[in-house]
Amino acid sequence: MEKTRSKRLDRLKLRLVEASCATCAPAIRRQLEKVKGVEWVGANPVLDLIFVDYDPDLIDTEEILQVVKRSGYTAVRASA
Secondary structure (H helix, E strand, O other): OOOOOOOOOEEEEEEEEOOOOOOHHHHHHHHHHOOOOEEEEEEEOOOOEEEEEEOOOOOOHHHHHHHHHHOOOEEEEOOO
């Protein structure tokens, strides 16, 4: 029987900078969900937070931040 290796996922917590509407987080989430290596994206629009579970073998945090930037928003790493 062949063993399947489970992926190791990292979680990135981002704080949106100058997000001014309730549609910002969902718009960013839709863009991130299209990216290879991003497994799950959650958002808390009230606190302007985005949570990203990603495969570090396929994408890194800087690439994730660039996707946010290309979406027209700015985000910074939030403290844990």
